Amino acid sequence: MKARCWHGVRDVRVERVPDPGILNPGDAIVRITSTAICGSDLHLYNGVVPGMMHGDILGHEFMGEIVEIGASVKRLKVGQRVVVPFPIACGQCFFCEQKLFSVCENSNPNAYLAEKMWGHATAGIFGYSHLTGGYAGGQAEYARVPFADVGPLVVPGELPDDKALFLSDVLPTGYMAAEACDIVPGAVVAVWGCGPVGQFAIQSAYLLGAERVIAIDHYADRLDMARTVSHAETLNVDEVDIVDALRAMTGGRGPDACIDAVGMEAHGAGVAYAYDRVKQAMRLESDRPTALREALLSCRNGGVVSVPGV
Ligand SMILES: NC(=O)c1ccc[n+]([C@@H]2O[C@H](COP(=O)([O-])OP(=O)(O)OC[C@H]3O[C@@H](n4cnc5c(N)ncnc54)[C@H](O)[C@@H]3O)[C@@H](O)[C@H]2O)c1
Ligand SMILES: [Zn+2]
Ligand SMILES: [Zn+2]
Secondary structure: OEEEEEEEOOEEEEEEOOOOOOOOOOOEEEEEEEEEOOHHHHHHHOOOOOOOOOOEEOOOEEEEEEEEEOOOOOOOOOOOEEEEOOEEOOOOOHHHHOOOHHHOOOOOOOHHHHHHHHOOOOOEEEOOOHHHOOEOOOOEOEEEEOOOOOOOEEOOOOOOHHHHHHHHOHHHHHHHHHHOOOOOOOOEEEEEOOOHHHHHHHHHHHHOOOOEEEEEEOOHHHHHHHHHOOOOEEEEOOOOOHHHHHHHHOOOOOOOEEEEOOOOEOOOOHHHHHHHHHHHHOOOOOOEOHHHHHHHHHOOOOOEEEOOOO
16 A cells, blocks of 8 residues: 655655554454644654654544454444544553543553653554554555544544544544633633644634633634634734733733643744754753743633643
C-alpha cells in the first residue's frame, strides 16, 4: 500500500510499504477513505516530539471501511464504515473502566519511556511516535486498529465522510476543552488558537452556555472564521497585548475560563518568546508556551485554565 512516512525534520514522503495484517484476535483492518492532518502532526513534522523513527507512518485522524476482523471482534462487521478515535484503548483497565480512554494502561507498550519523558504515559496513539507505542498511522491506504471493539464509532451509511471525520480527534478535543471549563450561563471564555481544535472549542463553549467567547490567533482568515461561523469576538496577537486586552474586555477581572488550543509551538514576540525559542532549539525545554503563559496570566481569580494544546 501507499503511506505517508516520516523521515526527519520537515521530511515526510509518500512511499510503498507492506500492507497491515491482523496481529491479534481483537484487531480490525480498515481501508481508509478519509484522513486529516492535525496540528499535532506539525509537532512531529517540525521535530519537537521525540521518539520518531525513519519510516514511521503518520496520521491519527482517519475513517474508512472495515475489510477484515480478528477472531474475537464481536461489535464490528466487515463492510461497516467507522471513524477511528486517535487513542487506542483496551476497554478493560483501571482507566478504561472510568472512560479515561486516552490514558489506557494496556495499549502503550512503551509507557516506560513516556514516563521517563513526561512523568506519566498516554495510551497508545496511532502514528504518534514510539513514546505512544509506535503504532502505524492512518495517512495510508489501510491501517490496523487494535482493540477494535472499543474505540471505533460506526458511521451510518448516508453520512458523508466529512461530516464524521472530525470525531476522530478535533471535535471531541475541542468539546472536552470547553467541558473542562465548568461553564455557567454568562461566562466569558477566551480561546487561544483558531485552528480546528480552537474552532470546535469556541463552538462548544457557546453550546455549553458561555455568553461571550473571545478567540485569539494571528491568522486573519482563522479569526474571520471564528467571527463569522461562531460569532466569537476576536483578538489578533500581532496587534494587541493579549493579557491587557482581555482584562480591558472583562471589567479588569479576566475571563472566567481560558483555553490553550495552541500548544508547544506557539508564535510570539519579545524577550520571553526569544528565550523560549532558544531553549526549545537547544532542547533545554520541550515547549514554547507563549499561549499557556498568557492564559495563566489572564484568567480571573478562581477561574479555569483548560489545556488541550500539546
Ligand atoms: N489534547 C489532544 O488530544 C489534542 C488533540 C488535537 C490537537 N491537539 C493540540 O491542540 C493544538 C491545536 O491543534 P490544531 O489542530 O487546532 O492546530 P493548528 O496548528 O491548526 O492551530 C494552532 C493555531 O494557534 C495559533 N497560534 C500560534 N501561536 C499563537 C499565540 N501565541 N496566540 C494565539 N494563537 C496562536 C496558530 O496561528 C494556529 O492558527 C496543537 O497543540 C495540537 O497538538 C491536542
Ligand atoms: Zn490530532
Ligand atoms: Zn485500557
